[in-house]
Amino acid sequence: MADMKKQDIVGDFKEYTLSLYDGSEKTVYVTEVETPFPEGKLIVSRTDTSGVITHCNDAFVFMSGYQEDELIGQPHSILRHPDIPKAAFKDAWDTINNKQKWNGYIKNLRKDGGFYWTFATIIPNIRNGEIVGYASVRRKPAMNKVEQAKALYQKMLAEEP
Amino acid sequence: MKYNFTVSPDFPPERIASWYIFNTWLQKKLDIAVHLELHNNFKELQASIDNDAVDIIYTNPFEAAGLVRDKGFMPVATPQGISDEAVIVVAADSDVDKVEDLKPGVKVALTDDQDVNMISMMMLEPAELNKDNIELSNQDNYVLVAKQLMNKKADVGFFYKAAYDELSGMIKSQLKPLVTSEISVIKHMFLVSPRFKEHHAALQEALVTMSDDDKGKQIVTDLGFEAWDKQTQEETEFMIDLMDTLK
Numbered sequence: 528m529a530d531m532k533k534q535d536i537v538g539d540f541k542e543y544t545l546s547l548y549d550g551s552e553k554t555v556y557v558t559e560v561e562t563p564f565p566e567g568k569l570i571v572s573r574t575d576t577s578g579v580i581t582h583c584n585d586a587f588v589f590m591s592g593y594q595e596d597e598l599i600g601q602p603h604s605i606l607r608h609p610d611i612p613k614a615a616f617k618d619a620w621d622t623i624n625n626k627q628k629w630n631g632y633i634k635n636l637r638k639d640g641g642f643y644w645t646f647a648t649i650i651p652n653i654r655n656g657e658i659v660g661y662a663s664v665r666r667k668p669a670m671n672k673v674e675q676a677k678a679l680y681q682k683m684l685a686e687e688p
Numbered sequence: 689m690k691y692n693f694t695v696s697p698d699f700p701p702e703r704i705a706s707w708y709i710f711n712t713w714l715q716k717k718l719d720i721a722v723h724l725e726l727h728n729n730f731k732e733l734q735a736s737i738d739n740d741a742v743d744i745i746y747t748n749p750f751e752a753a754g755l756v757r758d759k760g761f762m763p764v765a766t767p768q769g770i771s772d773e774a775v776i777v778v779a780a781d782s783d784v785d786k787v788e789d790l791k792p793g794v795k796v797a798l799t800d801d802q803d804v805n806m807i808s809m810m811m812l813e814p815a816e817l818n819k820d821n822i823e824l825s826n827q828d829n830y831v832l833v834a835k836q837l838m839n840k841k842a843d844v845g846f847f848y849k850a851a852y853d854e855l856s857g858m859i860k861s862q863l864k865p866l867v868t869s870e871i872s873v874i875k876h877m878f879l880v881s882p883r884f885k886e887h888h889a890a891l892q893e894a895l896v897t898m899s900d901d902d903k904g905k906q907i908v909t910d911l912g913f914e915a916w917d918k919q920t921q922e923e924t925e926f927m928i929d930l931m932d933t934l935k
């Protein structure tokens with residue numbers, strides 16, 4: 528996956544290197560600018576069985592800061608924020624591969640380096656008993672829950688090898 | 689053979705006549721006999737579904753989920769340009785101005801429309817409210833939900849947006865909407881039972897082309913939308929998956 532571009536970033540940023548599940552690395556630039564969750568909306572995306580984005584709705588495109596054609600065909604980790612520990616995503620993948628629904632609080636990284644918090648649900652799309660893809664629906668999180676998630680993720684990151 | 693047709697009881701009462709006119713059109717178009725039976729509430733509708741007394745139905749995706757996954761119903765069409773949305777409402781003079789101002793213990797007036805209730809419960813989550821820390825007050829219809837708010841018998845009301853919009857100006861002036869969903873992808877559906885299978889293709893064709901002539905167009909307009917769009921099995925399965933994420 529391509530690195531982020533410094534000219535897209537709005538505001539002061541810090542640089543991080545993410546190591547992705549497929550063994551590759553990606554440089555990201557992160558600011559402290561938060562975009563509030565749009566009232567009453569749901570952010571929806573679908574992926575194939577490997578987590579490559581196949582569909583996304585208007586709210587998804589808007590919140591990510593990308594254009595739709597920059598998202599379709601990209602791995603979902605295009606939105607990965609360095610504040611979310613690897614173990615959270617491993618838990619999500621283990622759960623959905625087991626044909627179960629996963630819920631969690633996720634901080635996503637925007638194209639401009641800013642972030643947004645969501646309460647995310649990921650489910651497998653099961654047709655005739657087979658997983659044919661995945662879908663995720665994100666909604667507005669409770670602030671207290673986000674604070675708890677932040678504390679937990681900081682602890683998990685500190686303990687990461 | 690005579691088929692049974694029903695419509696989920698979440699449409700405005702003014703549309704009853706329009707559904708009868710639609711049914712007359714349907715019988716002529718497909719040259720079959722269809723009996724339209726309208727129910728007063730979702731409980732009655734469910735009883736008739738449980739008795740396998742429904743062959744054709746226009747309903748919300750919450751009800752459609754069970755029909756498709758448990759009873760093998762097949763999707764036919766979906767209305768163009770309208771989606772199922774919910775509104776969270778308080779009394780106009782309430783201190784509450786946003787969902788986050790609501791506290792555990794609030795009394796919620798609602799109907800038995802589970803589609804709307806599910807979307808509404810989701811919109812209460814930012815205030816950390818859930819079914820275990822609120823009090824529910826069930827009402828027979830949305831006008832009664834509004835009255836509960838106006839008479840201070842409930843703090844919050846759940847409304848189907850289409851029903852809220854049709855309340856009188858007098859009632860609406862005493863109410864204050866806090867948040868309206870903008871989900872867009874959750875829509876009512878026209879479905880048929882396996883017993884109706886031989887007519888599925890003809891029905892789908894008739895609905896999708898219904899607004900091509902003036903008479904058909906008028907009937908659809910009177911039902912509150914512009915035209916019917918074809919609804920595929922996969923689109924329906926995906927909508928049901930979405931509903932699962934909200935449960």
Ligand SMILES: Cc1cc2nc3c(=O)[nH]c(=O)nc-3n(C[C@H](O)[C@H](O)[C@H](O)COP(=O)(O)O)c2cc1C
Pocket residue numbers: 546547548549572573574578602603604605606607608613616633635649650661662663
């Ligand atoms: C349907 C679906 C939605 C996902 N949504 C997100 C998301 O919003 N943000 C995110 O960082 N990862 C999301 N993921 C997880 C990513 O696929 C990926 O596992 C994660 O970004 C961590 O990257 P890595 O697996 O390469 O380490 C999603 C996965 C699926 C299947």
